[in-house]
Amino acid sequence: MTRGIETHETLDTFAELLRDAGLRVTNQRVAIMRTLSGAEDHPTAEEITGKARELDSTISFATVYRTLSVLEELGLIRKLSLENSPARYELCDSEDHGHIVDLDDGSIVEFEDGALTARYEAIAADHGFEVVRCVTIIEARKKKSG
Amino acid sequence: MTRGIETHETLDTFAELLRDAGLRVTNQRVAIMRTLSGAEDHPTAEEITGKARELDSTISFATVYRTLSVLEELGLIRKLSLENSPARYELCDSEDHGHIVDLDDGSIVEFEDGALTARYEAIAADHGFEVVRCVTIIEARKKKSG
DNA sequence: TTATTTGCAAAGACTTTGCCAAAGA
């Protein structure tokens, strides 16, 4: 099983993940990983920068984008491109899941989706493909109660 | 049933759709609609501009983007935001479908997806939402044969 | 005529990159 970032993981684990990947352990990278690890939502690069600066005030946007690219290549995080909004990022710490985007306030609700994932793999196989990653986005509005 | 743009539809139909929406029928808009109607793939704004210019050489990017926004608001086309690539556009003329994106060459294969759509609606309902639109993207690579 | 729509160019939003200083191993 692939190693991922887990919520509330220790500093040491972040350091270890970086070292395992052959990367240097820097304050900036650890601050960004801790920020992602603590985020309940799916923050944008801008939001990540703001939070990470509480841990290391010198972090620049360039570093955030560079670090996010690295973490994505390592498979530790995922990038989510939504309509009319900057990209959002999430840890790969949980089960495969889909996203319900609330069109009225932009909030994102996750839902578990093991069956869908299996279905996607079957569909891809039918077309001669191997799945690398699936994105499920349900754009929706809250039902009026009653 | 909602009226949509259908492949190989006539000029008159495009004009009618525009008029029905209270919009003026301009050469540029019709050229863009014809381009989308004839496209087999999911073209980007740049590709649409190139094709539409074969029908009306004066079309600018500004007009293409403005027209695409209008058509999207009317529900005639859909915008697809993929990772690391400009937005792509497709007609709303077919069944609900998902997309397999070939990570090696960027090509997109569509697949029918009625069962998945029903499942999405059930999931959304479980969370108190009404579906506006679903996006399914399977990023994949062609299987090595054998 | 007259409100829309267009093209142009400039601005905007988001992201990437070159370069040299700083810092991890």
Added chain:
DNA sequence: TCTTTGGCAAAGTCTTTGCAAATAA
């Protein structure tokens, strides 16, 4: 020490917008 990394600012990519001229109705 020696290479990787970070900050800064500039550049890049994709998209939107202000404004005067053109055009559909």
